Amino acid sequence: MSEDDRPAELRRLSEQLPRFMRLVHALKTQLAKNDNRDRAALVLLFPLARLGPLRQGALAELVHADPSTVSRHVAALVEQGLVHRVADESDGRASRLHVTDAGHAALETLRRERESHLDQVTAAWDDADLAALTTLFGRLLDDIATTLPGTDAGSLPTEPREIR
Template sequence: MADQEQDLAVAEELGYQLVRLLTMVGRAKAQFSQATGDGIERAAYALLAHLVREGPKRITALADAVHSDTSTVSRQTSALVAHGLVERTADPEDGRACLLVATDAGRGTFDRARAERTKHIAAVLADWPVSERRTLVMLLDRLNTDFENYHPLGEVR
């Protein structure tokens, strides 16, 4: 088999494995949403996580950071604001603009969700040797970075 054919065969198998992974992650997220019953969309948790980890952001910067459109992020952050998990504050660099900031309640919600997620991931990987877990983290980081930097149509976000 030629190198290009081998590359495509490996890429096809990886694609299949990624679909399996995303399906399982989706199932786990759905179960988590049912368990919390807080009425917050799953996607909104990603916004909250970003604000907790990265700090205050304008809505356009947050949308760029999570690779989403501003209108969707605006709707989702409005729900987070309504639940008291995020607040809008004046941007000190431009008083006409506002920053989205995680509240103490938002940070607590994020910390609880992260702890729960971590507990489940640890259970899934419990039988893996530590070296393989570290290798998985390293390779996923590399894969995510490469996906973030890949622009098939030449467009840059």
Template sequence: MASGTPALTAPPPGPGEDDLALADRVAHELVMLIRLVKRVGAHRAEAELESAAFPVLAHLAVDGPQRSGEIAAAMCADPSTISRQVAGLVKAGLVERRADPGDGRATLLATTTDGTRILDLERRRRAEQLATALSGWTPEHRTQLAELLSRFVTDLQVHDQGGTR
């Protein structure tokens, strides 16, 4: 090979059949988990909180006031979907519109006192249900589940954005 010529390397091998079978099993379990979480959410204590809007309310409570477009980007959701969810939250008095101090023409969305109260109740209810479901697990296994789920979500986000860890 001539000096200065870049070496050609083979692309890394793709996943093998065992890897694909395991990934398919994980995907199946995730679909079942999502269905169960939605079912659990359908039995919420407070009727004001539509289950689809719960993540929007939680996002605002954690990350603070934001524009609707910022929420959509952060949640990887279509802006029109977020707008509909926000409209319902505003109508229910759980989110309010505020003037954006950086741009008087724009508005920021923020949780209201009622929104925070409802969110806290909903989080507590969900935590109680999950804690009950995990009550037969050892503390080490519960911790391991939380850590592995966090790692999986992070790795999936990185992969989705085309990056590497």
């Protein structure tokens, strides 16, 4: 790509991102209508399972969500038996969130559902195109994450590509 093409490609990308976000929102809305689970709460299981027990505040910061929203979601996860609180060894007044066996099972179900949907969406793609998208999309997400205000790029844990 020449220097002259870069601004046009950036414009195309900047126009595609809002469409992507709208489609993701529409998909989440459709799934919520057909599902009695609190999918927003379930998504918190991914970083907890990947990174291990976390304090609720650290989880909110990690997922870039309002602490009160995360608190509400965590309460739902605890009530459903998907997460339990364990006293923090370094500060007994605080607790860390641990994923239960039921939480791991719910996480695996959610993961299979995502993968099944993506398998349907990309069924006509060849393996090279799927691999290229996966690599480049992961790179884009990692690079966007490093630009978030108040985020130390070196401290951001990157998500494994298979759960993005």
